Amino acid sequence: MTLNPQVYIVGAGPGDPDLITVKGQRILQQADVVLYTDSLVNDELIARAGEHATVLQSSGMDLEQMVQLMAASVREGKSVARIHTGDPSMYGAILEQMVLLKQEGIAYEIVPGVSSVFAAAAVLGAELTVPDLTQTVILTRAEGRTPVPEREKLRDLASHHCTVALYLSATLAKKVVREFLEAGWDEDTPVAVVQRATWPDQKILRSTLRNLAEDLRQAGIRMHAMILAGKALDPSLVDRDEHRSKLYDKTFTHGYRKGVAASE
Numbered sequence: 221m222t223l224n225p226q227v228y229i230v231g232a233g234p235g236d237p238d239l240i241t242v243k244g245q246r247i248l249q250q251a252d253v254v255l256y257t258d259s260l261v262n263d264e265l266i267a268r269a270g271e272h273a274t275v276l277q278s279s280g281m282d283l284e285q286m287v288q289l290m291a292a293s294v295r296e297g298k299s300v301a302r303i304h305t306g307d308p309s310m311y312g313a314i315l316e317q318m319v320l321l322k323q324e325g326i327a328y329e330i331v332p333g334v335s336s337v338f339a340a341a342a343v344l345g346a347e348l349t350v351p352d353l354t355q356t357v358i359l360t361r362a363e364g365r366t367p368v369p370e371r372e373k374l375r376d377l378a379s380h381h382c383t384v385a386l387y388l389s390a391t392l393a394k395k396v397v398r399e400f401l402e403a404g405w406d407e408d409t410p411v412a413v414v415q416r417a418t419w420p421d422q423k424i425l426r427s428t429l430r431n432l433a434e435d436l437r438q439a440g441i442r443m444h445a446m447i448l449a450g451k452a453l454d455p456s457l458v459d460r461d462e463h464r465s466k467l468y469d470k471t472f473t474h475g476y477r478k479g480v481a482a483s484e
Contacts, residue, residue, distance in 0.1 A: 223250050223299035227290050227326060229314055231307040231333015232256070236418035237265035239334045247331060251301035253293045255286065260305035260444075262419070269301075287320040294326050307335040310359065311387055337385045340414035340446040343424065348383045350452045356382035362389035362396050378403035383450035390415075390445040393433040400429055400449065410453040415445040426455060 221243075228247045233239035240248070245268065248254065254269045258277035269275050278286055290300045308314045308330055321328050337359060341348050348357045358377050361368070368374075378384060378400050389396055390413070401407065407430035415423040427435040429449070436442075
């Protein structure tokens with residue numbers, strides 16, 4: 221793989237440096253300039269950059285400074301790896317970078333990564349779409365200083381009673397609980413919180429809507445946390461053989477297998 225002189229917007233994954241994609245790691249190792257979100261991306265991953273690379277932290281830069289640096293590097297014939305935490309498409313603030321890069325005439329490519337929602341589900345041992353319970357996952361955030369559109373208020377989204385994944389919401393637990401309850405959720409609905417999923421210091425918290433705010437307070441969880449709520453987060457599901465899919469049902473016929481009668 222030979223890198224073009226352009227910007228590669230790469231998802232680093234949730235924390236564990238081995239959870240970057242193969243393509244993402246190749247870009248990181250070959251890029252001439254590596255610009256990374258140093259407050260969120262694991263330094264062990266960035267250490268895999270090539271010895272020839274100029275490695276820069278973005279936490280002290282504003283949008284225009286970042287884009288000007290990337291654009292100037294590309295004009296010098298260099299490849300730039302812009303490393304984001306998780307998957308760039310989820311709360312990655314990449315659109316504003318792409319807008320300015322396009323205005324500068326700079327080519328870019330997005331390389332997906334493992335989002336914290338899926339890392340959290342993995343460390344919890346949870347399936348988010350359980351047959352007969354829910355087949356839908358809503359990815360959203362509670363409204364704080366940054367507003368959400370009126371049609372996307374949490375209580376309205378929660379009215380679907382599916383699995384809900386909340387980014388950037390740990391400090392708004394009381395508001396989250398109130399909106400779920402207003403949407404008709406039971407106070408005993410299972411909730412799981414994973415802070416810094418897949419990092420060595422990750423924390424896992426099992427709770428319910430009734431206890432969520434107090435449990436978060438006692439655990440000291442305020443940042444870098446994924447909140448997952450819904451019946452699919454019930455840890456006892458793995459002890460009960462109640463929710464089987466059609467995919468592996470021996471009586472179910474599909475394009476690759478003919479089902480057999482239940483009595484056979």
